[in-house]
Amino acid sequence: MTGQGKHPLHRNRLPALLVLLILLSGCSANMPGFMNPQGPVAEAQRHHFWVIIALVMIVVIPVIIQTPLILWRYRYRGHAVYRPKWYMSRWLDIIMWAVPILIVAILGSYIWRQTHELDPYRPIAGDQPPLEIQVVGYDWKWLFIYPDQGIATMGQLVVPVNRPISFELTSATVLQSFFIPALGSQIDVMNRMVTRLHLKADHPGRFEGKNMQYNGEGFHRQRFVTRAVDGDAFDDFVKRTRQLGQPLDQSVYRIIAQKGDNRDVARTLGLDTDDSDAVIRFSTVPDGLFHTIMTGSPIDWSAMTIPPPQQGTTRTSVIGAPSDHDTASSSDHPSSSHERKEAQP
Amino acid sequence: MRDAMSSIFGRLGWDALPFWSMLHDHSAMTIINGIIATGAASMVVIGALAAIVLVTWLGKWKYLWSEWFTSPDHKKIGIMFIVIALVMLARAIIEAVFMRAQQAVGLDGGFLTAEHFGQLFTTHGTIMVFFMAMPFLTGIINYVMPLQIGARDLSFPVLNQVSLGLTAAGAALVMISLVLAPFSIGGWTGYPPFTELSYNPGAGVDYWIWAVTLSTLSSTLTGINFAVTIFKKRAPGMKLFRMPLFTWTALCTAILMIFGMPPLTVATGLLALDRYLDFHMFTTDLGGNMMNYVNLFWAFGHPEVYILILPPFGIFSEVFATFSGKRIYGYKLLVIATMCIAVLSFTVWLHHFFTMGQSAHINAAFGIATMLIGIPTGVKVYDWMLTMYRGRIRLSVPMVYAIGFIMLFVLGGMTGIILATPSVDYQVHNSLFLVAHFHNMLIPGLLFGMLSATNFWFPKAFGFRLEERWGYRAAFCWIIGFMLAFFPLYVLGLMGMPRRSVAYFEPQYLPWMITAGIGALVILCALLCLLIQLWVSIRDRHANNVFAGDPWDGRTLEWAVSAPPPEYNFPVLPEIYSIDAFMTEKDRGQGWQAPDRYEDIDMPANSALGVVVAVTGLAMAFGLVWYMWWLVIGAGLLTLVAVIARGFVRQTTRTISASEVQRTHEHWLEQVRRTTPIKRSHEQSTANHGLPVPPIEGAVQ
C-alpha cells in the first residue's frame, strides 16, 4: 500500500463529534447534575460552560475542518502547488498569535469576574437570612448539623427552597469533597480546617449528593439525598426530627465515627435499613460539636442543646475545654486562612 | 522463632500472597478477586521464569551482559528504556480494561472488590506515568537526540546506566507487588492523610512511595544528562537555533525534569519520614498539614504533564515536516512557543486544587495563567497545519498518529480550558470529566507520539521498516478505541460521576459506561495489532531492510548514517551549516560521502554500575517496604561501595581504531552505492532500502 490521502480519517471523526454534541444537548433534559441545574450557582456554571466552549471553538473549529482539507488538497498524488522551502508568512504568524491572545484576553476578564461572583465563600443574596448548616465528613458518610435548630441528620440533607444556605464544613478524617451537582460547587473538607460553601435551591426536588475525593473502600457509597422542600415542609421536618430523632450522645457518636456508610449507622442504631436513602434523625446535638470535631478537642457531652434554641439565637462555639496541646496546634495552624468569613469582592 | 523470622522477613507473611484470603474466606467476591490477583501474579512469575529459561536455552546470558546490560551506548540504553515501557504499557492497559469491565457492569455492584479496584487505578496511573510514559520518552530521547546533534554519546554515559537501573528497579518493584501484595489504593497522587500510617498501615503505600522515588531520582539524573549533552556536545556549527525541533523539546523536557522531579522526591521522602519515623509533616495532628503535600505534589505534577507532552510535540514536528516533504513552518516561533510553555508550566500548579478553599483572587489568577499556556500551544497546532500546507503529504503510519493527535488534541485542549475555569471546575473537578480530559491529552498526545516515534525511528534503530498494514490497523484501533472509551466519560463527568468509583447507583450512567467498555476492547485490539505488527516486521526483516539508513527522505542528521548506526554514530563529527542539516547536504549532493581521513575514536567502556544500582536499589526498596532492615542496610552499603569503587576505575574508555572505522564506513558506502534509490511513492514497498532519489528543487518525488 502506498501512502496516499485515502484514509477515511476525517470521514469518521466529524460525525462522531456531531453525534456527541447532539447526544449531549438531547440528553441534558434528564441528565442528573448541573446540565439540569436546580439552583442559581449550578445554573451559572452551566452558562459558563457553554460560553467557554463557544469561545474556544473559534480556535478549535479551524483545526478540525481544515486539517482534512489540507490533507486532501496537498495529498501526495495531488496537483496543488508544492513549496518545500516555504516556511514563513508574517501575516499568518500575526493572525496565529493574535487570535488566541485575543480569545484568552476575553476569557481572562470573563474568568476573573465569574470566579469572584461564584466564589463558594461568597454569600448568596436572598430575602431570607441564610440557613446555617454544618457538615462533617466521616469515612464514608456525612453528618449534617443544623445548629440553629439544634438537630442533625445523616443520609438526607433537607433544605428549604429559595432560601440561601450557608455551609461550614470540616472532616473528621481524611480529605473529602462535598458536592451536590444539581445545586452548584463542590468544596474540599479537611480535618482541622473549616471550608465554606453557599448554595441555594430554586426548585423543590430530590438531588444526588456525593463525596468526590477518594477516601477508601466505602467511597462510592458515601452518598446522600438532598431534599429541597418549601418553607412549611422544612419547619415540619425540623419538628418531626425533634420528635422522632434520638439524641446524638456519646454512644451514638461512637457509632458514627466508625468506618461504614449511612446504612451501617442505621443498622447499628436499630433503624430501618431497607431504604438506603432514609433519613437518620438526631433530636439534639452537643453544643459546638462541629468546632470541637474540627479542632480535635474532646467533646463535652454534658452540654446538649436542651431545649433547642429558637431560630436566630446566637451560637456558642467550642465549649469543651481543649487541652493545652490542642489549643496550641489549632492556633498556630495555617488553617486560619481557610476561615475567611466573607468572600472579598 | 517468631522473632528470628520477623528479623529476617520483617512484616512479610503468608498473607501477602494473592490467594491467601481465598483460603480463609469463601465468599464469591473474594474467590473471584483472588483468582484475578493470582492470575496476574502468576503472569509475572511465569513471564520472568520464561525469560530466564529462554535466555539460558539460547545461551545468550553473556551476550546480554556484555552487549546490553553493561553497555554505556546511548542507543542500547534507549532501547532498553523502551522495552521496559512496552512491558509496563501492556500491564497497565490490561488493568485499564479490567477497570472498564468492572464499571460496565458496575451499576449497584460488579465483580471487583473496592480494595482491588483501588489497587487497579493506583497501579494503572502510577505505571502509566512513571513506568510507561517516562521510560518511553526517555528512551526515545536517549536514542535520537545525540544522533540529531551530531554527538557520539551522552555527556555522562555511566550516569545514563544508573538512570536506567533506577527505573528498572522501580518497575520491578511494581511488578513484585503483584506477587507479594498489596499495592497502594491511594491513587497515583497519593494524597495524605489517607496515605498516612494511621489510615493505611499496610505495605501498599510504601510500595508506591519507593517505586515513585526510584523513578523520580532516575528522571532527575536523566534530565541533567540530557541538558548537559545538548549544551556541550553539539557538533561544530550546530548552533542552538540550528537544532532540530525534537532536540529543542528534549532540552525543554530536560530542564523541566531537573526542576520538576525533585519536588516529588521531597514529597514522597517526607511522607516516608511520616510513615517510618513518626514525623508529622502531613498528618492531621501535631501541626502537620496535608496541603503542603498537595502543593509539592503539583509543583512536580504540572511540569510533569509538560515533560510528557513536549517530546511528542517535537516528534510530531519531525513527522509533519518529513512526511509533508517540506521544511517545518515557523521554526523560530515554534522554539519560542516551546520555551514559553516550559516556563509557564511552573506557574499554574494550583489549578489542580481550585476546590481547596483559597480565595477567588488566587483561583482566578491561576486559571488565567493556565489559559496563557493555551496560546503557544494553539500556535504550535497551526504551525503544524501550515507545515502540511503546500507540502506533499504521505499518509504513512507515523503520519496517521500525527493526524489523530492534532484533531483529538485540540478537543482535549478545549476541555482543559474548561477545567481551568474555576467556576466550572467546581463542578467537574474529581469527576470522570477530568479523567476524560487527561486521557485526551495523554493518549493522543503522549502515547500517539511515542507510537508515531516508534514507527518513524524503528528502521533507524533496527535496520528494517515496521510492517505498515498492521501498523495502520493498530493506529485506527487506537484512534477509534480512544474516542469510544473516553468521549462517554466527558458526559459521565458532566452528570457528576466521581472518578475512582468502583460502582455507582444511577442507571443513567450505564449506557455510557458500556460504550466506554467497548472502547477499551478496541484499545485491546490496538495493543494486539501492535504485537502482530512487531512479529510480522521481524519475520519480514530481510525484505524490508533499510541499511542505507534514510527510508523516509529524512531531514535531520540521524538519517545521515547507516541503519542501525555504528556504535560511535559518526565516523567523523559532521559540520553543520543550517537547520535540517541532512536535507541541506542532500540538496547540495553531499550526502553519503567518505571523509578525507579517519581517526581513532574513544568510546566509553562497559560498566556494571547500572546493573549494581538496579539490584541494590530494588533490594533497598523491597527491604523498606517489608521492614527487612538488614536488607536495607546491606544493599545501601553495597551501593556506596559500588559508587566509590567506580571512582577508582581508570580504564573508562575504549578505543576504536581508525582502520576499523574506515572499514565499517566504506562497507556501508559500498552498500549505499549498490542500493537503488526510490521515489516516495515506493516508500512502503520492499523496494525501499533506505535511499531516496536525489532531490530536485521543487519537484515531487
Ligand code: HEM
Ligand atoms: C490505553 C488506554 C487507557 C485506558 C482504557 C485507561 C483507563 C483508565 C481508567 C478506567 C482509569 C480510572 C478512572 C477512574 O478514576 O475512575 C484511569 C486512570 C488513570 N489513567 Fe488511564 N487509561 C488508559 C491509558 C492511560 C495512559 C496512556 C496514561 C498516561 C500516560 C494513563 C494515566 C492514567 C492516570 C494518571 C490515571 C489516574 C489514576 C488515579 O486515579 O490515581 N492512562 N485510566
Ligand SMILES: [Cu+2]
Ligand atoms: Cu485546607
Ligand SMILES: [Cu+2]
Ligand atoms: Cu496542571
